[in-house]
Amino acid sequence: MLKRKSGPLVVLEDGTVLLDDAHPGAEKAREALAGFAELVKRPGTMHTYRMTPLSVWNAASQGKPAEEILDCLEANARYGVPGAAAGRVKQWLSRYGELELTSIEDGMLLLSGPAARLREITDECIASWGAARAADGIAVPGDRRGDLKRELLRMGMPVVDHAGYREGEALRIGLRGELPSGKPFRLRDYQLQAVERFCRDGVQGEGGSGVIVLPCGAGKTVVGAAALARLGCATLILTSGTTSVRQWRRELVEKTTIAEDDIGEYTGENKQVRPVTIASYQIMGRRGSGGHMDLFSRRDWGLIIYDEVHLLPAPVFRLTAELQATRRLGLTATLVREDGRAEDVFSLIGPKLFELPWKALEREGWIAAVSCREVRVPLPEEDGETYDGAGARAQLRLAGENPRKAEAVRRLLERHPGKPALVIGQYLRQLSSLGRELEAPVLSGSTPPEEREELYSRFNSGSLPVLVVSKVANFAIDMPDAAVAIQVSGSYGSRQEEAQRIGRLLRPKEDNRAYFYTVVTDGTKETEFALKRQLFMIEQGYTYEIAEKGSL
Structure with missing residues (x-):
C-alpha cells in the first residue's frame, strides 16, 4: 500500500498529475508544475495536468534537469512518484541535447x-x-x-x-538612458534576463533562437527592442496588425537611438523596406499576386522578431523553415496554440528560453492584480425551444448573443463608475446593439486605422469611458488605463483568447487593480466552453468567482 503524505499532487503512471486546488500548498505547487506540465481540465477542485515530451523539453531548454522536476513532484506528491512516471520524465529529458x-x-x-x-x-x-x-x-x-x-x-x-547564424546587415542602435519625456529608462531585471537568455549565441546552443513568454503589460516589446539593440543588425518585425505596427514604431523611437528614417512600416497602406521593417501577419499571409513573402529576402536581416508568436499563420511557418540561419525571437503571453502547432514553434522559432509566472510579476507590482468573475445569465424562455432544436454552432451563437447579457453589462459597468472599461465580444450584431444601448462607439476589424487610433487616444485620455471592441482587442493594442473588461462572447474554448483579453488590463495602474468579467448563458454549451477558456489563467494561479446575474 502506498504511504500517504499531505502533498497537493497525485502523480499517475502515465504522466498525468492531479492538483488538489483546496490544499494549502496548491498555489506554490501550481506555479512549479506550470513549468513542465500543461493544465488540461479542472473538474471541481481536482485540476488535471499532463506532462508531455514537449512540455518537458521546454523545461529543459530553460535549464531544468530531470532531478529538479522529479524533486518537485516528490516533494508535493501525496502518494509518491510512480516509477513509470519518473521513468518517462527521465527518458524524455535524456532525449533533449542528444542530437x-x-x-x-x-x-x-x-x-x-x-x-x-x-x-x-x-x-x-x-x-x-x-x-x-x-x-x-x-x-x-x-x-x-x-x-x-x-x-x-x-x-x-x-x-x-549549434549551427550558428548570419550576422546580417549592421545597424547602429542602442537603448536610451532617458526617454524623450525626461524620465530615466532602464530594463527591468526580468527583461534583462530575457534578453541575456536570447542573446547567448554560442553558449550551449541557447542563444539566437527561441521564445520569450511574458504576460501582456510586462514589456515584451521592450525585450524585443533591447535584443535588436544588443545585436545591432537589420531586423524584420512581424506583428498582429497595423495598430501594433505603429505601436512598435513608437516604442523603438522612444526607447532606442534608432533614426526614424531607419524604420519602415510594411502594411496595406505603406510598403517601406528599411533597416528595421515592421510588417503585419495579415499582409505576409496574403495569397496570390498580393503576397509579400519576398519581404523575408528583401534585405540581409540579422534578426526576425515574431511578435504574438502564438498567432503565427501557416504560410509564415513554411517560410520560417527556410530561415534557420537568421536569428529568430518569438514573443508571446502564452505558448498555447489551439491549432496544435506548438511543436512547429519549438522546432522552427526555437524553444522556450524565458518565462515568468503572471502571479510572480503581480506580486512585484509590475502588472495589475486582476479579479476574474464569471457571470451566468438565463436564456430567455422564448429562445429555449429554438436552442434545443439547433445545431452545435447555432446553439453557441444563440447563447453568445443572449439579449439578457445587455442588462448584466450595464449593471457591471455601474459597479465601477469612472473606471475605463472595455466591452469585448465575437459577434458584430451583438456589439452594435450594445454600442447603441451603452451610447459607446464600436471598434471592429472594419474600422479604418485612423479612426482606431482616434478611439484609442480618446480612451487613453479618459474622454471615452467605455469602448465596445470586437476580436481586434485580442491582439497587441496599448490601452494602459483599461481597468474593467466585460467579455460577452468569444471563440469557442480558446485559452489563448481569454489570456489576451485579460492581458488588456494588466498595465500597472494607480491602485494596480483591474476587473475581468465573462458573461455566459447558464445551462448552455457556452458554460462548457468558458471552463476551457479559463484553463491557461487557472494554470497561472488565477481564480474565477461564479456569480448569477442576481448576485452581481
Whole structure:
C-alpha cells in the first residue's frame, strides 16, 4: 500500500498529475508544475495536468534537469512518484541535447549524437533531406535545417541547434538612458534576463533562437527592442496588425537611438523596406499576386522578431523553415496554440528560453492584480425551444448573443463608475446593439486605422469611458488605463483568447487593480466552453468567482 503524505499532487503512471486546488500548498505547487506540465481540465477542485515530451523539453531548454522536476513532484506528491512516471520524465529529458546540429564546410551541416539514436533515423528520411550518412553523423544541406528539426521533433528527437547564424546587415542602435519625456529608462531585471537568455549565441546552443513568454503589460516589446539593440543588425518585425505596427514604431523611437528614417512600416497602406521593417501577419499571409513573402529576402536581416508568436499563420511557418540561419525571437503571453502547432514553434522559432509566472510579476507590482468573475445569465424562455432544436454552432451563437447579457453589462459597468472599461465580444450584431444601448462607439476589424487610433487616444485620455471592441482587442493594442473588461462572447474554448483579453488590463495602474468579467448563458454549451477558456489563467494561479446575474 502506498504511504500517504499531505502533498497537493497525485502523480499517475502515465504522466498525468492531479492538483488538489483546496490544499494549502496548491498555489506554490501550481506555479512549479506550470513549468513542465500543461493544465488540461479542472473538474471541481481536482485540476488535471499532463506532462508531455514537449512540455518537458521546454523545461529543459530553460535549464531544468530531470532531478529538479522529479524533486518537485516528490516533494508535493501525496502518494509518491510512480516509477513509470519518473521513468518517462527521465527518458524524455535524456532525449533533449542528444542530437546536435553544427556547421561544417561548403554550406553543409552535421547532425551528430549517439550512434544508436542516429540509426533510428531511416534512410528514407535522410534521403528526403538530401542528406547522407557520414562517419561522425549525418551530413545535411544547410537549406534543409528547418525541415530536419521539425521532422525529428515529430519523431521524438529534439535537436539542439549549434549551427550558428548570419550576422546580417549592421545597424547602429542602442537603448536610451532617458526617454524623450525626461524620465530615466532602464530594463527591468526580468527583461534583462530575457534578453541575456536570447542573446547567448554560442553558449550551449541557447542563444539566437527561441521564445520569450511574458504576460501582456510586462514589456515584451521592450525585450524585443533591447535584443535588436544588443545585436545591432537589420531586423524584420512581424506583428498582429497595423495598430501594433505603429505601436512598435513608437516604442523603438522612444526607447532606442534608432533614426526614424531607419524604420519602415510594411502594411496595406505603406510598403517601406528599411533597416528595421515592421510588417503585419495579415499582409505576409496574403495569397496570390498580393503576397509579400519576398519581404523575408528583401534585405540581409540579422534578426526576425515574431511578435504574438502564438498567432503565427501557416504560410509564415513554411517560410520560417527556410530561415534557420537568421536569428529568430518569438514573443508571446502564452505558448498555447489551439491549432496544435506548438511543436512547429519549438522546432522552427526555437524553444522556450524565458518565462515568468503572471502571479510572480503581480506580486512585484509590475502588472495589475486582476479579479476574474464569471457571470451566468438565463436564456430567455422564448429562445429555449429554438436552442434545443439547433445545431452545435447555432446553439453557441444563440447563447453568445443572449439579449439578457445587455442588462448584466450595464449593471457591471455601474459597479465601477469612472473606471475605463472595455466591452469585448465575437459577434458584430451583438456589439452594435450594445454600442447603441451603452451610447459607446464600436471598434471592429472594419474600422479604418485612423479612426482606431482616434478611439484609442480618446480612451487613453479618459474622454471615452467605455469602448465596445470586437476580436481586434485580442491582439497587441496599448490601452494602459483599461481597468474593467466585460467579455460577452468569444471563440469557442480558446485559452489563448481569454489570456489576451485579460492581458488588456494588466498595465500597472494607480491602485494596480483591474476587473475581468465573462458573461455566459447558464445551462448552455457556452458554460462548457468558458471552463476551457479559463484553463491557461487557472494554470497561472488565477481564480474565477461564479456569480448569477442576481448576485452581481
